[in-house]
Amino acid sequence: MNGVIRKKVRRSIPNALTLCNSLCGFAAILYTLRAYEHQENALSVFVVSAVMIFSAMVFDALDGFVARILDASSMEGIQMDSLSDMVTFGVAPAVLVSIMTHSLRAWDLKWAQEILVYCLCALYLGCAALRLAIYNVQAIDPSRRIAPTGHFSGLPSPGAAAAICVVVFFAKECRFDLSRLAFVLPIYAGLLGLLMVSRIQYLHVGKWLISMTHSPKKMVCFAVLLAVAIIGRAAGLALIVTGYILSGPLQALVKKCRSYIIRRRSEA
Numbered sequence: 001m002n003g004v005i006r007k008k009v010r011r012s013i014p015n016a017l018t019l020c021n022s023l024c025g026f027a028a029i030l031y032t033l034r035a036y037e038h039q040e041n042a043l044s045v046f047v048v049s050a051v052m053i054f055s056a057m058v059f060d061a062l063d064g065f066v067a068r069i070l071d072a073s074s075m076e077g078i079q080m081d082s083l084s085d086m087v088t089f090g091v092a093p094a095v096l097v098s099i100m101t102h103s104l105r106a107w108d109l110k111w112a113q114e115i116l117v118y119c120l121c122a123l124y125l126g127c128a129a130l131r132l133a134i135y136n137v138q139a140i141d142p143s144r145r146i147a148p149t150g151h152f153s154g155l156p157s158p159g160a161a162a163a164i165c166v167v168v169f170f171a172k173e174c175r176f177d178l179s180r181l182a183f184v185l186p187i188y189a190g191l192l193g194l195l196m197v198s199r200i201q202y203l204h205v206g207k208w209l210i211s212m213t214h215s216p217k218k219m220v221c222f223a224v225l226l227a228v229a230i231i232g233r234a235a236g237l238a239l240i241v242t243g244y245i246l247s248g249p250l251q252a253l254v255k256k257c258r259s260y261i262i263r264r265r266s267e268a
Helices: 002-036 039-069 075-104 111-140 157-173 184-196 205-214 216-267
Strands: 151-153 201-203
Touching: 002 039, 002 075, 039 075, 039 157, 039 205, 075 111, 075 157, 075 184, 111 157, 111 184, 157 184, 157 216, 184 216, 201 216, 205 216
Parallel strands: none
Antiparallel strands: 151 201
């Protein structure tokens, strides 16, 4: 009987961390809505919301790590993790972009522009849902995985959410005026959504960090990235996240170029 209780307790720990993930996302959504009450200081409201989304990423990383350590992985945990990610990395960033566009714009939105903003944010949201559904299917049936070990097929939803959050951090710390670029934000969100459902391969950061202890080169690389984030602060973090977003398309382009060159040489 004690063994059954211990097993239930072990499983409840990662599930509790997953729940914290979803609560952070819910808090980010609620706090983002306060921008309408603080129009003169809306950017500070968005920064707090972005911090909440980043905090959720910590819980998202911890729940899987703790589940592996405690040997407490379960199908319920996998489903709960994706549902939490949908709230935090799907709904919260979409709401953030939508309200940022309305609050920071330097012009009046026409009805067609307003519909376009909602459609682009909906595109991000829909792609996040599809991305998480595909991940669940692949977690249940590993034979359906396309990407090699240590990689994702498509941009991970936390990476897409981070790409939106770093824009907020950069604008706040570097005093960058987002009002003129407010309409670009939904377009950026839509592109991130398309990357999530693409077959472009992205590095699995969690597995890369775990394998780092066995590779001096990876440890040096991590130290450099950490130094960039600490010294550059928001700008450094934005550089790292943007580099990760671009790494997938660039690697795919390089592979296509290589295969084209090899094919041309074989034909010659």
